[in-house]
Amino acid sequence: MKLKKLNEGLKESLINNGLTEANILQQETFSTIKSGADCLILSPAGSGRTTTIVINVIQQLVKEGEQSPRALIVVQDKDKVLEMLAMFEKYGKHTDLTVFGVHEKGDMEYDKNFISGGIDVLVGTPSKLSEMFTTAGYNVNRLKMFIVDDADPILKLRHETRIMRISNSIVKTQRIIFASELTDRIESLADKMLDEPFEFDFDGVEEEDEDEEEESQEKE
Numbered sequence: 001m002k003l004k005k006l007n008e009g010l011k012e013s014l015i016n017n018g019l020t021e022a023n024i025l026q027q028e029t030f031s032t033i034k035s036g037a038d039c040l041i042l043s044p045a046g047s048g049r050t051t052t053i054v055i056n057v058i059q060q061l062v063k064e065g066e067q068s069p070r071a072l073i074v075v076q077d078k079d080k081v082l083e084m085l086a087m088f089e090k091y092g093k094h095t096d097l098t099v100f101g102v103h104e105k106g107d108m109e110y111d112k113n114f115i116s117g118g119i120d121v122l123v124g125t126p127s128k129l130s131e132m133f134t135t136a137g138y139n140v141n142r143l144k145m146f147i148v149d150d151a152d153p154i155l156k157l158r159h160e161t162r163i164m165r166i167s168n169s170i171v172k173t174q175r176i177i178f179a180s181e182l183t184d185r186i187e188s189l190a191d192k193m194l195d196e197p198f199e200f201d202f203d204g205v206e207e208e209d210e211d212e213e214e215e216s217q218e219k220e
Helices: 008-016 024-035 049-061 078-091 108-116 126-134 151-156 160-169 184-193 210-219
Strands: 039-042 071-074 099-102 121-124 145-148 174-179 198-201
Touching: 008 049, 008 078, 024 039, 024 049, 024 198, 039 184, 049 071, 049 078, 049 145, 049 174, 071 126, 071 160, 078 099, 078 121, 099 108, 099 126, 108 126, 121 126, 126 160, 145 160, 151 174, 151 184, 160 184, 174 184
Parallel strands: 039 174, 039 198, 071 121, 071 145, 099 121, 145 174
Antiparallel strands: none
């Protein structure tokens, strides 16, 4: 995959899984995300957002971590948590990153105990992450990246307060919002959460299922 200074282990995993060409979303956002800048990225569902998130998080966190999570990723529901975890498993095989997911169906005490053992990436739903945060389930002081995916459906369910509670507790981190389109709610969240963000709009990108995207890239 032709992205500047891509980590060799990550590159090997991508190639092994047939992902040899970056799509337009990955090409246009990689350098900016890598710089640590806040971003608002508008891109249709199915345009490779999950892959883009996973690639960039692995790229940013390949160096040895600490006890506390270094990336926090908010997703819509349990299915999206599991999808994200599976993708980290696929593309993170050549790293030592520990990735963990939480959702409403999980056991709170088990989740807390696992996280206290030390993880690099925490993926979860707004309700679960907020509940864990208020009960000292994880430490946000060492975060390098705070990412909100699926912002459109998340805000329709009125989770903005939960997201902002977590965001406001983080002294300094890179914040990224992924959404399908710029609605009033997305714009309001971006204004409150992001600091001089770079904005990307891929509204014209053809939608395709991520598995289909990978298959097409394998054939090239």
